[in-house]
Amino acid sequence: MTTRARARPGSRAPHIERPSARPAVAARARHLPRTAPRRAHHAPPPPVSSPRRLAALLTVTLLVFALIGIRLVDVQARNRGRYVRLGLSQRVRTVTVPAQRGTIFDRNGNALAVSVDATNISANPRVIRDPAGYAAKLAPLVGVDAAILQNRLSDHSLGFVYVARKVDPPVERAVRALHLTGLEYTPEPKRYYPATPLAAPILGAVGTDNGGLSGLEAGAQATLAGQNGRLSVEQDPKGRDLPNGTRQDRPALKGSDVVLTIDQSLQYQAERVLADEVTAVHAKGGMAIVTDVHTGDVLVMATVDGANGPFPAHPSSGLSPNRPLTDVFEPGSTAKVVTIAAAIEAGIVSPSTVLSVPQSITVDNTKYEDVDTHPTLMTVSDIVRQSSNVGTIEIARMLGRDRFDAAIHAFGFGAPTGAGYPGESAGILLPRAQYNATSLASMPIGSGIAVTAMQLLDVYLTIANNGVARQPRLVTSTVDGAGHRHPRLTSADHAVVSPGTAAQLRQMLEGVVAGGTGTQAQIPGYRVAGKTGTARKPPYLHPPYNYVASFAGFAPADAPRLGAVVVLDEPQGTVFGGEVAAPAFAKMMQYALTVERVPASSPTSPGATGPIP
């Protein structure tokens, strides 16, 4: 601060301190006469509060405040959301809570697929100073190779690596007991199949992230998966939850349960019987279905893979296709019943109609012959009982192309059954317009068409059900998280043939088991109806030929309760359905009838195929 001084007349000049840098000037002033005071020769220093400086200062200040204001608007208004997110990301930790998949039950409430919380063990390599020691301790417990584990734990560029995923509680406890620093334990649901490999192809499998990969796990993914939850917690820099902090908890919604029509006990028995039969006939594989005639509920759907090297025949795994619904084959003689049914329904023949049936017939240079020798005159019942190819072709010719084509469609060939399984095949049918000269010879005896085992069984179920087709079902209902049951709706029943026609067919099919090609399907105490089938697999050019042997039928024949089909792929040695498939059918059906408490047929029944033990 500089002092401004003004001398008054007669007064002493005020003492003005001058800078010591100018001593000469001060000295001269002391020698001056004391006259009127005079003004200093030089101008005083410019005032600090000069308007220009003030204006500049004000401008700078305003500018600074303006910048601050602009930034404030930017932070608080313009990009508010972004900064809020940035702030939250620093202190709010959001965790996805995986939803537990629904359980798959059999029809009696036995769990076939269950989700249980397992534990993911992860590590932070940056805090692990002895990866080799860690790996040596952890490897035997978690079942991961020590070298792989050491590599993972040595990668200090990562702050997170998995040590093991979805380990069971005993393993988790063992690892925790090591008290290793830098390990973290997080829960994650794991899928278990308690009765594995029972019904594995039906159930399917899930991936590491619990998504369905195959089977019903994939087909009913939306139902089973549920909805993941989310947990947001405000934490301090050390990761501790802040009391009164933001805490948003959206609970995970468990997936709905799925209730199958499968009977666990029957399924197990059927798989065992089928595996034994596949082993006995050295087949490439086999499949079987057992269904309730009245409800259409599929009680058994078994798939067995044949022996492969040192591995014996065994039920297929969860990643295998559910062959009874996805794989097609030429049914052979088991499909003859469609031709016979259409002819009876059309009034062309009856079971007692006598036809002249030669041992062989040539159609457009293709020779069709019967395996067994038989008399030339045969009734329609005889044709069915002895599975005559020539007789069936003659009946198909009498029926005609249009009515035959209508019949195979009416019985459900060429369309999925709608059993409720993903990837179900529709089968392969030649369009009527593309029928060639031999079509009406090949197709009526089950060649030149391809069907699934379920489609084939559906024909027999229709006959057993008085000519009414009922949609088979594999899933009976779903149960949501609140415990509400939602039955699976099936399409309406529809009549395919009249009850009278169905009754005549049942009688003829019973004759097949009683004294025809299917005698090995007899069950003591029950009247059984069914049909054998043996079809050569393409290509048919030269031996050795491969065959598909099958048997489809139902029991008791007088009051059908259960229907079943057994298909064996490429049996070796004996290849006829009546010899390789029929015995397996009898074993499965006998067990199923007992479990279902189906009363034995009356001992006085003329068609009873065996004494009650």
Add this chain to the structure above:
Amino acid sequence: MSPVAVAAPPARVRAGSRRGAAAPAPRRAAPPRRDQLRVVAPARRARRIRRSVVLAAVATVVAVLALVVFHVVTAQAQLTLDHVSHQVDDAQRQYDQARLLNAQLASPSRIVARAAQLGLVPPASPPVPVPVPSSPTGAVPPATARSTQP
């Protein structure tokens, strides 16, 4: 601490009175308006202020203490909630594990294996249910099942 009168009316008023000597009598006769003036004890006022300050301070301290107590209670409740939540999770996991174990023990393969351990064998021919004539529905009670097994 004696009461002090407020100073007399300002001189301007008195001068005005003199200048307005010719003014009508009623105005001069009007009594001076003293309604707005009152005697205030400075000590009382200070006491009131002091009391207000003390009250405010006490209220602040109480509020802060209440806040702290509330915070502590909330934190304890949060801890309890977390503890209960963990207990629920543990119970749920135990239930799931038990359910899984039950399903594994009830699986046919395990039952067959256990039966084989016990020396049980399948019957030579399975039991065949026979109808009960008196039953209108044809239902077959288990007791009517016949078997070749003793």
